[in-house]
Amino acid sequence: MTSRTVKLLADAAAPEDLFHGQWQGRPSKLDTFKPYLDDRWNQGCTNAWTAWEEIVPLGYQGSYQWVRAYFREKRLSSGPVTARPPSPLAVGWILRRPETLTETEHLRLRAVLVHCPELDALTGHVRSFGQILAERQGERLPQWLDAVRRDNLPGLHTLAAGIDRDRDAVIAGLTLPWSSGVVEGHVNRTKMLKRQMFGRAGFALLRERVLPAS
Known part of the structure; x- marks a missing residue:
C-alpha cells in the first residue's frame, strides 16, 4: 500500500x-x-x-x-440541480426495435421517459417513423409529419421541413418496391475510378476503365 x-x-x-x-x-x-x-x-x-x-x-x-x-x-453543490441529458445507452434503447429490448432495458428506459415528456414524445415519433420505414407504409408519412409539428421538438421540426420539401419523392421511396441503389452504386464506382486517375489520364482512358467495370 x-x-x-x-x-x-x-x-x-x-x-x-x-x-x-x-x-x-x-x-x-x-x-x-x-x-x-x-x-x-x-x-x-x-x-x-x-x-x-x-x-x-x-x-x-x-x-x-x-x-x-x-x-x-x-x-x-451550491448550484441548482438539473437533470442530465440522456446517456448514449438510453439513446440506443430508443433507436432499437422495442421487441429487441430486454425486460430490464424496458424498465430503465421507462424510468427515464416517465420524467421527461419531451423525450417520451421523441421516442414515440422515432419508433413510428422506424415502423413506416421498415414496413414501407409511406401513406402514413403525412400523418407522421402533422404529429411531429404538434409537439415542441425543434430538432424534429427541422427534419419534417426537409421531408416536406420533397414529400412526393419520400413517400414514393417509402412505398414503391423499386430502388435506386443499383444506380447509386454505379455512380459511386465511377467517382472512385475518377479519383484514382485524377490528373493522370484523359477521358479516353477513363472511359475504357468505366465501361468494363459496368
Missing part, C-alpha cells in the same frame, strides 16, 4: 470520499439511473435509501453507497 493510498484512507471523513481520485469520472453502474435520481431530487426526494430502493427494481445492481455518495454530492 503506497503512502498516497494511506493518506487517502486517513483523510476520508466518510466512505463515499473514497470514490474520488483516479476512479472519478469513470463509467459506473449508477450512470444510467442518474437522470431518474436527478428528477426525484428535484421532486423533493433527498433520501438516498428511498431512491436506492426505487431504482433496484428498475435494474440497478450497484451498491447503496454509490447512491448515497451521489446525493451527498448534490447536498454539497
Whole structure:
C-alpha cells in the first residue's frame, strides 16, 4: 500500500470520499439511473435509501453507497440541480426495435421517459417513423409529419421541413418496391475510378476503365 493510498484512507471523513481520485469520472453502474435520481431530487426526494430502493427494481445492481455518495454530492453543490441529458445507452434503447429490448432495458428506459415528456414524445415519433420505414407504409408519412409539428421538438421540426420539401419523392421511396441503389452504386464506382486517375489520364482512358467495370 503506497503512502498516497494511506493518506487517502486517513483523510476520508466518510466512505463515499473514497470514490474520488483516479476512479472519478469513470463509467459506473449508477450512470444510467442518474437522470431518474436527478428528477426525484428535484421532486423533493433527498433520501438516498428511498431512491436506492426505487431504482433496484428498475435494474440497478450497484451498491447503496454509490447512491448515497451521489446525493451527498448534490447536498454539497451550491448550484441548482438539473437533470442530465440522456446517456448514449438510453439513446440506443430508443433507436432499437422495442421487441429487441430486454425486460430490464424496458424498465430503465421507462424510468427515464416517465420524467421527461419531451423525450417520451421523441421516442414515440422515432419508433413510428422506424415502423413506416421498415414496413414501407409511406401513406402514413403525412400523418407522421402533422404529429411531429404538434409537439415542441425543434430538432424534429427541422427534419419534417426537409421531408416536406420533397414529400412526393419520400413517400414514393417509402412505398414503391423499386430502388435506386443499383444506380447509386454505379455512380459511386465511377467517382472512385475518377479519383484514382485524377490528373493522370484523359477521358479516353477513363472511359475504357468505366465501361468494363459496368
